[in-house]
Amino acid sequence: MIKDMIEATDFRDAMSLLTTAVNVVTTEGVSGIHGFTASAVCSVTDTPPTLLVCMNQTSRSHAHFIENKTLSVNVLGAHHESISNAFASKLSSEERFKQGSWTHLKTGAPILEDALVSFDCEIEQVQEVGTHSVFMCRVVAVKQTEQQGGQEESLVYFNRAYSRVGQAEIA
Numbered sequence: 001m002i003k004d005m006i007e008a009t010d011f012r013d014a015m016s017l018l019t020t021a022v023n024v025v026t027t028e029g030v031s032g033i034h035g036f037t038a039s040a041v042c043s044v045t046d047t048p049p050t051l052l053v054c055m056n057q058t059s060r061s062h063a064h065f066i067e068n069k070t071l072s073v074n075v076l077g078a079h080h081e082s083i084s085n086a087f088a089s090k091l092s093s094e095e096r097f098k099q100g101s102w103t104h105l106k107t108g109a110p111i112l113e114d115a116l117v118s119f120d121c122e123i124e125q126v127q128e129v130g131t132h133s134v135f136m137c138r139v140v141a142v143k144q145t146e147q148q149g150g151q152e153e154s155l156v157y158f159n160r161a162y163s164r165v166g167q168a169e170i171a
Helices: 008-015 062-068 078-087
Strands: 023-029 032-038 041-046 049-056 070-075 102-104 110-112 117-129 132-144 152-158 161-167
Touching: 023 062, 023 078, 023 110, 032 049, 032 062, 032 078, 049 062, 049 070, 049 117, 062 070, 062 117, 062 132, 070 110, 070 132, 078 152, 078 161, 110 117
Parallel strands: none
Antiparallel strands: 023 032, 023 070, 041 049, 049 132, 070 117, 102 110, 117 132, 152 161
C-alpha cells in the first residue's frame, strides 16, 4: 500500500526490514564514560576517513557525547549479543562497562577488545535532524581483531531480532 503521508510507526516498521550491523558506541572524557547500542552508523568518505553516527537527543547520555567530543564505534560479533542488550538497557554506565573487556586507542573513548573492528573518532560536526543528532566523526584510529578459529560472524539486526551474518569455519 502506498500512502501520501507516512506515519512514524509505518516508517519504523519499514526500517525494521533494513538489515543493520549492531554497534556499541562509547565515549569517555570530562563528562564521564558512557555508551549506547546503535544501528544507525555508516561510512561517509575515506578521504578523510569519516563515519556518521545517529543518536536520539532524548538519550540520557546524549549531552555527554556532545561534551566529550569523541566516540568509538565498536562493531559487534555474533558472540556479543549480551553486550548489545546491556548497552541498550537502563543499566548504569558502570554496569554496562562491566560487560566485556575494554581498552583505549587515541581519543580515550572505550574500545571493546574483541570487537570485530573499532573506529576511534573525534566528533567534528553535529547536526540536529528531527529527534536525533547526526554526528560526523573523523576516524583517528582503527583496531581490527583477529578472529579465533576462523569465525568472522557479525551481529546484525533484522525485523526486530538479532541474526548472524558472515563466514564460520566449517569443521
